[in-house]
Amino acid sequence: MNDSFFKRCFLFLLLSLVLAPNADAKNILKDILKIYTTYQEVNIMMFLAGDVKAEKRFGQEAKWFINLTNKHVKNPQTLRWANSIFNRVKPQFRDRGFDYDLTVLEGGTVNAFAIPGGNIFIYKGMLDFVGSDDELAAVLAHELTHAERRHSLKQLRANAAFQVLLQKAVKSKRDRDTWGQIVGALTMLQFSRQDEDEADDIGQTKMFAAGFNPSGQVVLWEKFTAKFGKGDKGILQYLATHPPSQDRVKNAQRILS
Numbered sequence: 001m002n003d004s005f006f007k008r009c010f011l012f013l014l015l016s017l018v019l020a021p022n023a024d025a026k027n028i029l030k031d032i033l034k035i036y037t038t039y040q041e042v043n044i045m046m047f048l049a050g051d052v053k054a055e056k057r058f059g060q061e062a063k064w065f066i067n068l069t070n071k072h073v074k075n076p077q078t079l080r081w082a083n084s085i086f087n088r089v090k091p092q093f094r095d096r097g098f099d100y101d102l103t104v105l106e107g108g109t110v111n112a113f114a115i116p117g118g119n120i121f122i123y124k125g126m127l128d129f130v131g132s133d134d135e136l137a138a139v140l141a142h143e144l145t146h147a148e149r150r151h152s153l154k155q156l157r158a159n160a161a162f163q164v165l166l167q168k169a170v171k172s173k174r175d176r177d178t179w180g181q182i183v184g185a186l187t188m189l190q191f192s193r194q195d196e197d198e199a200d201d202i203g204q205t206k207m208f209a210a211g212f213n214p215s216g217q218v219v220l221w222e223k224f225t226a227k228f229g230k231g232d233k234g235i236l237q238y239l240a241t242h243p244p245s246q247d248r249v250k251n252a253q254r255i256l257s
Contacts, residue, residue, distance in 0.1 A: 096118070098118025114147040141206045145198065
């Protein structure tokens with residue numbers, strides 16, 4: 001499905017709406033909404049089938065809601081630091097047609113997450129938690145690996161409840177409750193242990209290639225386990241979706257050797 005073709009059709013219908021009498025305008029509006037709903041339904045199916053462009057379009061929808069419901073960090077120094085590390089790590093990852101980007105959100109949550117289409121988000125709480133450029137690089141390389149390897153798509157394909165939510169969102173594009181559930185599912189997506197191990201392994205390799213000390217990943221996981229616990233039980237925030245353990249620390253140490 002070509003975006004420019006859809007936009008041309010939409011502009012044509014919009015012009016018809018403006019020029020049409022009131023009675024006809026209502027019918028044209030219904031036609032526009034019907035076409036858009038069909039477009040969205042097809043896009044969702046294409047996304048779940050693995051189409052990269054469809055994934056990008058879906059990611060923009062999710063990003064729109066996240067930006068709508070969260071405050072962005074405006075401190076220039078904080079943004080410069082986060083983006084400088086991100087821009088050093090990002091080139092190590094395959095493009096896939098994604099425009100990898102970073103958004104820094106206000107809030108004390110110690111969390112970072114990736115949504116479909118190459119969109120990475122990190123909370124101010126995570127920036128406050130990490131103690132060095134290397135630790136931040138470990139976080140961002142981990143999330144970029146999830147994005148590049150399309151781990152979210154893999155999990156969402158297996159999640160029937162999420163697919164029901166997607167269809168509901170298509171029928172009511174700006175339904176805040178539905179999009180809130182979708183974004184909540186995306187940000188709290190629990191990847192498999194295999195996906196997490198892959199994100200750790202590849203992330204450590206990529207951060208090293210970008211010029212960072214890969215031992216920063218070990219330090220990061222050690223800090224997490226020291227602060228939040230060594231197992232999955234009772235772990236909050238970031239650890240709910242990326243549960244580090246002593247095994248994970250040992251795995252990071254193993255890659256270094």
